[in-house]
Amino acid sequence: MRNDEQIRSLFEKVCNDDMQAYNELYLALCNRLLHFSAAIVSSFHLAEEVVSDVFIAIWQKRHQLTHVQNPAVYLYVITKNLSLNTLRQQRRHLHASLELLDISALQIAPDAESGMISSEVSGKIEAAIRSLPARCQLIFRLVKHDQFSYREVAELLNISPKTVDAQLTIAIKKVTETLRFDLSGEVAKSYLHLDS
DSSP states (O other), X not given: OOOXXXXXXXXXXXXXXXXXXXXXXXXXXXXXXXXXXXXXXXXHHHHHHHHHHHHHHHHHTGGGOTTOSXXXXXXXXXXXXXXXXXXXXXXXXXXXXXXXXXXXXXXXXXXXXXXXXXXXXXXXXXXXXXXXXXHHHHHHIIIIISOOOHHXXXXXXXXXXXXXXXXXXXXXXXXXXXXXXXXXXXXXXXXXXXXX
């Protein structure tokens, strides 16, 4: 889960040459950016290179980034752009877009080790989410797992906030319907954050 204040604070310190903050920022976001990139490039190996390039670029341009208002969104946008560039280089003959997502890289369901749910229920949630179209899954993950606002997701994916809302509504409805018979209403409601 994202902590905007912590990320913003670390990012500001990075802009002021703080290598320790740079390392902490990397640790805070690396795994999520890796999965996000892997969903686009269909390779964790390539995604590791992309995320590495993202953080190298951040360090190299740190003095020019003091204007960045939302560092988490900024890092996701850079990751998306570098991932799409990498994909274009890998598939010169194909049109690279977010419609070609590798949905298997989008690990969305909470893990059973967190204690919130059993591994069986976690598997059912993951299966329900994977039954969604790729873009719908990505939007669901960014809003419900990574806690981006609709506006931030819209900015990141170059779509309107209304599209984000519509896709999220579809996702929640389909996942809830799929899980209705397998989960108690409270567990499903708690995981899907339907109260928010």
